[in-house]
Amino acid sequence: MTAELVRGQNHPLSQARLEVRISAGTPVVAAATFGDADGRIGGADRVAHPGGPVLPGLEVSRQAAADHRLAVDLDAVPDAVHRVSVLLALPAPGRTGPVRFGAVAAPFVAVTGLDGSEIASFTMTGLDAETAVIALELYRRQGAWKVRAVGQGYAGGLAELLTDQGLADAHGLAASVHEAVARGRADAVPAPPPRPADGDRSRPTAAPALGPDHGDTAAQGAPGPVPSPPAYGPQTPGTPGQSPTGPQQPPPPFPGGPGPEDATLAQPPAPAPGGPVDYSHPRRQTTAPPPPPPTVPPAEPGQPARPVAGDATGWSMEERLYNQVWGMFEDLARTMAAYRSAVDFADSRLEKELDQVLSDPRSRIGGHGDAARETARERYDSLVAQARQVLDRDLTQLAAESDVVEPALPLAYARWDHPVWHDYRVPMEIPMAVRLGDLHLPEADGVRIPMLVRLPLERGLWIDSGRAPSLDGSFGDAHELRGLALEAAVAHAARLLAVHPAGEFTVHVIDPAGAGARELTPLVRSGVLATPPAAGAAGVADVLSRLTQRVDLVQMALRGGAADALPPEFDTSQHLLIVNDFPHGFDDRAVNQLRYLADEGPSVGVHLMMVADREESAEYGPLLDPLWRALLRLTPVADDHLADPWVGHAWTYEPPLVPSGSQVLQRVLTEVATARRTWGR
Missing domain, CATH: 3.40.50 (Rossmann fold)
Incomplete structure (x- = not known):
């Protein structure tokens, strides 16, 4: 299982022959340095870069690219080397492209085995004016190698970074690196096109009942900027979470993120208006496609698709189940918002029609008023019954999915009465998240959504x-x-x-x-x-x-x-x-x-x-x-x-x-x- 590191966190390396894979979303320069026990570089001959890409046990890319693969053989690294630092830098100014890491997607770096299996990964968030960064380092500790997530950025670029590592002629080497990149610029790999929304879950959702949307928005206390809900335009009936007479509900958040005491369910980044929600792992930025989800058995004609545990996208079954729970939370929130919206609409319509009856002088003669009131109440009952029918249909599908997903949950996501605890063994890796309880809504008491909180x-x-x-x-x-x-x-x-x-x-x-x-x-x-x-x-x-x-x-x-x-x-x-x-x-x-x-x-x-x-x-x-x-x-x-x-x-x-x-x-x-x-x- 992959260890997803945060700044300063380390992870042991059990293999000597490795690859360091980098995905930056824009062409960057990849380099690496050999450091001593104090992390100092003795000279330019201990830096692998596009102009000199090979060192003992190490080879880097020869050009700027959006994606890199660095080859590492730790057994071939000289004994005097205690630290191998992997560096990223934006190409020198004067060319089309970003001038700081804060203007591009957070770079992602992963250490993998030669078979492509990830050992550890790290997403460098929080960068702003930096133009060079130490992504991670492989270092010796008591005779064994480990990887540490660093993410240390430098606004002064590659020259400042190399100076900080103790290189005497850092500016000269940085200039030669950028010159080598400029010579090979014609062969530089462009940034990949935007990824298709392969994380979109095709979840059978019945058309919600009629009625406008009156969902309120609670305060959000997550650290950092929080995107506002996008303005969704009217869509055709049958779109999940969309009322034919009102705006679509914005996709709700997944339970368990940061927030104030009475609004603790964190929201993901808002999708483009009308676009699908991306359920891919929020800290993975890579162009390699994830393994395909399990095959969904064909449904009988006229029946919804059979639920399957792990039918969301992900890089492991644990991540697929995490994203599937995310999707169940969203589906329940959307369908309940549509139901409540329809009931509110029916209430307001009944009130309006009764007011019209009372204000019409003709209603005071004979039985016209009683008939109008009876018609209004029948219309109200019909709207509410229609909304409840749609809600019950969606809840039945969600309950069936919950019945399939709950038994398949891994240890960290399982309830205390889950059989997985009876054969408990201390795990070898930290999971993505941990279950801290369940969530449900009053109208859907039979559907419980695990409240998963990310780790650390x-x-x-x-x-x-x-x-x-x-x-x-x-x-x-x-x-x-x-x-x-x-x-x-x-x-x-x-x-x-x-x-x-x-x-x-x-x-x-x-x-x-x-x-x-x-x-x-x-x-x-x-x-x-x-x-x-x-x-x-x-x-x-x-x-x-x-x-x-x-x-x-x-x-x-x-x-x-x-x-x-x-x-x-x-x-x-x-x-x-x-x-x-x-x-x-x-x-x-x-x-x-x-x-x-x-x-x-x-x-x-x-x-x-x-x-x-x-x-x-x-x-x-x-x-x-x-x-x-x-x-x-x-x-x-x-x-x-x-x-x-x-x-x-x-x-x-x-x-x-x-x-x-x-x-x-x-x-x-x-x-x-x-x-x-x-x-x-």
Whole structure:
């Protein structure tokens, strides 16, 4: 399985003969350098570039191209070389084309075996004025080779990059590289044409009922710019999500992305008006076609197509199922928006017709008024029945697809009662996403959509222990809700531990007053915790101090381009801190440290899981508002606090509860603890 890296993340290489594949969407220059233990280049003879493309164990392209394949044989690399850096640069100014990486699609780079199987990949997002970038590096560590995603850009171009790597005549070499590219410019490979929408899922969707669209749009809190929903023009009846008398619903988002506490379902980039939605992997930019999806059995005449698990596009079955769940979420959101729109239309039409009856003097004579009102109500009932018929037909198809998809889900996406947990083994690779619950809508109670959150986590979690009313309007016991919230936190932590390879995920717990001893028993008894739960003011201060220092250290190393300067014994795993019973036992310094971890921790692999009642935290005033906004709010009981940002549906969230009396959680945690001890030897 491919490891999808983020900046600073590394991955072991088990093969010596490799290819580095690059896709940039525009012609770029590819080069590579040999560095010593400090990453310094000794001279121009340690740089492979279009003018001198071959070094021992390495060969790069001889021209600018939108796609490159660099050949690497690590066994042939000289022993004095400790780091092989792969560089990308835009051709010298003075030619047609982009002048900065921020003006083109994010470059994608992958390390593959000679058979084409991907080992690790990296998409360099966030580039702006840079014209040269260190994409990734292959480096030796304790006799073994690893790959690290770097993504370090330089606005000063190739000359500045080579200077930073310690090359004395960096400007002269950069000029010769661009000269060699200019000589071969006539043979440069142009940017590939736009990819066809091969990710479009052909999903049988019945024509929605008549009625205008009145879907509201919730606020979106995802970091960075968020595209506005496009203006969809009228289309013909039968288009999915389109009302013949109103605009088409914009494609809704996939559950589980970043957003504010009551709008936590993130949206993908908006497609072109009227165009198909691209379901291909959002971090893959490559011209190589993915493997074909499974063949869909032919449907009987007049019947919808039979659902098949994994019928979406993707580079693995895991990714196909992820995209299929995405599609099911979209289909449910669209068909429900059409139904609600039709009912709203029928309501407004009935109200208008009744007003007309009351304002017409003729309705006061004889039975004209009663007949008009009866006709209006019959028309209303007919419209609503038509809308419900279409909704039921779509829900039947979605339920059938869910029945096929749910049993096929991999470990990270499966419910706790899935049979896959009975034969649990610690995985070797980090999955694309993890399931943190289910989503459904009131009118479609029988259709559950897995709430999948991408890994690594982009934000922390807040498990709400407050006395919020349940869906039936009743309030739960405060003490019971606190216990349920911590049990939910333990289940989430256990799942995160279970889906990561041994040693790749570490959990810490702060329980200042020891109030959660019973609920924390599965984590403590199994031995998966890094240290026992911290209690008292001293314990709280110690854990927060260690984690904030870790964030500071990693940030300084990454910003300074000196990730190798971290101590060899430095723990590179992801870290999760569970904080119970907040704010009891926390002073102002501890609160500020929590805010710092929530804001800065996720980017360097430190995540926060708060178990807290927001109302009880009100004594801190607005100080904690940024903390709550930085976290994804989940509840220990079913609650309809989640909203998608485009259609505006209030989705009911259901936590992933462990079946009563099941020993699956303890078995999984025991297996994780055993693997951790074996890995640490």
